[in-house]
Amino acid sequence: MSTPSIDPFNAPLPEVLQKLAEGLLASGTALAIFTPDDALHYASADFRDIYAVQDGAQTFSSIMRHCFDARVGPLIEAEDIEPWLAMANAKRRSQANRKFEIDLLDGRWMWASETTFAGGWILLMIADCTFVKAKEFHLKSARDAAIVASETDYLTGLLNRGAMMKRFGDLIESGVVSGEVFSVVLIDLDHFKAINDRFGHQAGDEVLRHFADAARATLRGADLFGRIGGEEFLLIMPKATEDQALKVLKRLQNELRVQTIPMNDVILRYTFSAGVAQWQATKTLDSLYREADQALYAAKHAGRDQVRVA
Known part of the structure; x- marks a missing residue:
């Protein structure tokens, strides 16, 4: 029923x-x-x-x-x-x-x-x-971790090329509005290929990590620093003139000259070359990057372990 x-x-x-x-x-x-x-x-x-x-x-x-x-x-x-x-x-x-x-x-x-x-x-x-x-928090944490991972160079823990270029572009845009000066530095580790060839890629990796740590300890808190290629690094220095950038780079050079990396039975030392370009309102990202790159080439052509200004 x-x-x-x-x-x-x-x-x-x-x-x-x-x-x-x-x-x-x-x-x-x-x-x-x-x-x-x-x-x-x-x-x-x-x-x-x-x-x-x-x-x-x-x-x-x-x-x-x-x-x-x-x-x-x-x-x-x-x-x-x-x-x-x-x-x-x-x-x-x-x-x-x-x-x-x-x-x-x-x-x-x-x-x-x-x-x-x-x-x-x-x-x-x-x-x-x-x-x-709690699920929302874990999802947000996972998303944040994924964003950090996507922007981080796995070897040095620095920002990677994509993250640095995005911040470079953002600073150009904000500079156009505010008119605030900033400087861009391209850095290349000297004779890095020779280090890899003589001591192996593990030694090369150790040099990259050592340089990243030394730069972190020397640069200003507001500076943006990343690895953009094999032994190439990009430094963006908000509110810094080229003269201020030169002083910071000089400190980093002096710091590296007193540091060594024990490598089996060898004490390894290395240097870097750098090119500095200061932003002006007429400059684009491409033109400013090109100026820093040309200054870097001039530093290497002058014998390396040099810093040149565009």
Whole structure:
């Protein structure tokens, strides 16, 4: 014998409300009802647990004051609860339907839905969204890690060619607007092929890493530095004239002259050549890069271990 069907559009309202309430409570949604004067009229077990609601008559303000004093429930970033309460009370009943996130002190994230009815009654429903937020955080972390990996030279940990050229272009665009000076430096390690041929590629890799570390320790904090080819590096120096760039490069040269790389039974030393070009409003990325490259060629032609200005 089949079960009689129920018309869902004409079911008795008290029965529908009862089923809705039972379903919400069974789902783990925390429920609370506040009167127009903000007295707590009803609180589900989950709501009482989240807010550590005390026995006896309670109001929204008394619940929040207890959470603040006992350091339980929601994260309240305030030194004094009263200004925070004034701000929170100003938001309550400001909209018919209001949704917001609640961070709990125990690390959970909650999603709250506040419905204000005619006469000022409030229904507050709170659902645990920790899993969703954690997944969102991990996805963002994975995305950020992928972006970093795509912009990083695997051997030295410096920015790679693509990342450097993008930042180069960005600086050109901002320079056109602001007029701020900056300098570009192309660097080439001297006789690098000979190092690879004599000592092997492992030694070459060690030289590249050593140079990257030495440059990081010497360059200014705002400087952008990356490996753009085998033994070629690009240095972008915001707000630096060519004279300021020369001083920094001189420090790097002096630093390398007192450093050595032990390589089996050999003490390895190396130098670099560099070309410097200063940006002016009439210069494009291509023309500025070409000027730095020509200056680098002049430095190498002059005997290497030199810095030349375009």
